[in-house]
Amino acid sequence: MTITYLKKATKTPETETGNAQAVVNEMLARIEAEGEEAVRHYAKALDKWDGPIVVTREEMEARAAEVPDQVREDIAFAAGEVRRFALAQKESIHEFEQKMGSGLIVGQKMIPCNVAGCYVPTGRYAHIASAYMSVATAKAAGVKTVIACSTPYRGGGIHPYVLYAMKVAGADMVLTLGGVQAIAAMAYGLFTGKPADIIVGPGNKYVAEAKRTLFGKVGIDVFAGPSEVGILADDTADPEIVAVDLVGQAEHGHESPAWLFTDSRTLAEKVMARVPELIDDLPQPARDAAGAAWRDYGEVILCDTRQELVEVSDRYASEHLEVHCRDLDWWLDNLTNYGSLFLGEETTVAFGDKASGPNHILPTKFAARYSAGLSVHKFLKPLTWQRADREASKTLSLATARISRLEGMEAHARTADVRMAKYYPGHNFDLGRPVESVE
Numbered sequence: 001m002t003i004t005y006l007k008k009a010t011k012t013p014e015t016e017t018g019n020a021q022a023v024v025n026e027m028l029a030r031i032e033a034e035g036e037e038a039v040r041h042y043a044k045a046l047d048k049w050d051g052p053i054v055v056t057r058e059e060m061e062a063r064a065a066e067v068p069d070q071v072r073e074d075i076a077f078a079a080g081e082v083r084r085f086a087l088a089q090k091e092s093i094h095e096f097e098q099k100m101g102s103g104l105i106v107g108q109k110m111i112p113c114n115v116a117g118c119y120v121p122t123g124r125y126a127h128i129a130s131a132y133m134s135v136a137t138a139k140a141a142g143v144k145t146v147i148a149c150s151t152p153y154r155g156g157g158i159h160p161y162v163l164y165a166m167k168v169a170g171a172d173m174v175l176t177l178g179g180v181q182a183i184a185a186m187a188y189g190l191f192t193g194k195p196a197d198i199i200v201g202p203g204n205k206y207v208a209e210a211k212r213t214l215f216g217k218v219g220i221d222v223f224a225g226p227s228e229v230g231i232l233a234d235d236t237a238d239p240e241i242v243a244v245d246l247v248g249q250a251e252h253g254h255e256s257p258a259w260l261f262t263d264s265r266t267l268a269e270k271v272m273a274r275v276p277e278l279i280d281d282l283p284q285p286a287r288d289a290a291g292a293a294w295r296d297y298g299e300v301i302l303c304d305t306r307q308e309l310v311e312v313s314d315r316y317a318s319e320h321l322e323v324h325c326r327d328l329d330w331w332l333d334n335l336t337n338y339g340s341l342f343l344g345e346e347t348t349v350a351f352g353d354k355a356s357g358p359n360h361i362l363p364t365k366f367a368a369r370y371s372a373g374l375s376v377h378k379f380l381k382p383l384t385w386q387r388a389d390r391e392a393s394k395t396l397s398l399a400t401a402r403i404s405r406l407e408g409m410e411a412h413a414r415t416a417d418v419r420m421a422k423y424y425p426g427h428n429f430d431l432g433r434p435v436e437s438v439e
């Protein structure tokens, strides 16, 4: 395969993770030992917040009353589309009941987690959309208690429109907390008395590392760290739109990769010339964020064929992947690793980020190789059940006893023996040869 790097990143999505891990480990240990006091300490030290942590219902209502009509309308529209998509996902997986060869009745029940924690980042930007992406999806799944947390915005309380979006999406409890201290508070049930069963939502490297570290104690959605964009473009693509879309996501922060995969050197050169101009034209803090992102993480990769482009793109497993090429169905059929796919010039990542319906909480740092993004399914457990009658119990007892004994598991085998002895007294079944003692 011939790959030419017309621009190569000096950093990879894994750079800087080590530093975050050390910080997160220390903070989690202190919060586990000291509880709410340590959380308050970090809220003050890192986010200049020493006000109340729990946002009361009355405060939510009072602050909601001040939200302008156009903002309400936009949030209602976008949250509605996200809910609509989540409900369609819910429809796609169902409970069922089936008779097996043994006569056993088996089934699957879809049971939502009881408590979900939703993290809404607002360090650099006020991520209003992240509020309904997580909360509305948890509610569509049927989660009873949804706790939402967001960073005190620029030293104040939760950003008013983020709080409004949480309310519209159906949050049951809200905490004014950001970063590691928010994730830990949700995991341990601090301030709410309700430890989360699952914690979801995007965030910076500290948030993503805290979720990863606490995984096991609590469920998580996916490793949703600093945003990434990949664009596949051929010679039919418009270089201006490709460049604008790359910068559109580089704005996220100095650790946000933007990758162009193309088989057209002409297009690549035009895009590379245009991106710095577009960045220079941005207001702050976007200019610095996108400038550093493009300088350190931007890549332009030239391949010979579209098969090679698919291979390279799958290796990068971009969180967001745009395709600006002829024959869009071919790309839809052949690409396998991406968080969310945006086909054709008429669509763009920002639609998915804010309003189109499919979730924007998506896998980063190669996690799209094994995981999709946040969906209603992350909150739903496909739990299995089974019920045997006497006939099924007999068929299964014989097989189970014999297989257990082949495995050397005598106690397992006896759970089948005892049933046969009770239901068929005096019968002589082949239940396998008893396991010999090995001292």
Ligand SMILES: NC(=O)C1=CN([C@@H]2O[C@H](COP(=O)(O)OP(=O)(O)OC[C@H]3O[C@@H](n4cnc5c(N)ncnc54)[C@H](O)[C@@H]3O)[C@@H](O)[C@H]2O)C=CC1
Residues within 6 Å of the ligand: 023, 046, 047, 120, 121, 122, 123, 124, 125, 127, 130, 151, 152, 177, 178, 179, 180, 181, 202, 203, 204, 205, 206, 207, 223, 224, 225, 226, 227, 252, 253, 256, 319, 360, 361, 362, 363, 364
């Ligand atoms: N993958 C995805 O689906 C999405 C990812 N994102 C990403 O989320 C991120 C949002 O990041 P931010 O704006 O920073 O907001 P954030 O809310 O994730 O982080 C702010 C918090 O970081 C903590 N923090 C900052 N510096 C710290 C330090 N030195 N030590 C310990 N804690 C520290 C503070 O407590 C603060 O509350 C961006 O990287 C964005 O790209 C956003 C939306 C979706």
Ligand SMILES: O=C(O)[C@@H](O)CS(=O)(=O)O
Residues within 6 Å of the ligand: 127, 129, 130, 202, 226, 227, 228, 249, 319, 353, 354, 360, 361, 362
């Ligand atoms: O990583 C992401 O999904 C973000 O691009 C979403 S947003 O732009 O912050 O809304």
Ligand SMILES: [Zn+2]
Residues within 6 Å of the ligand: 227, 248, 249, 252, 349, 350, 353
């Ligand atoms: Zn974005």
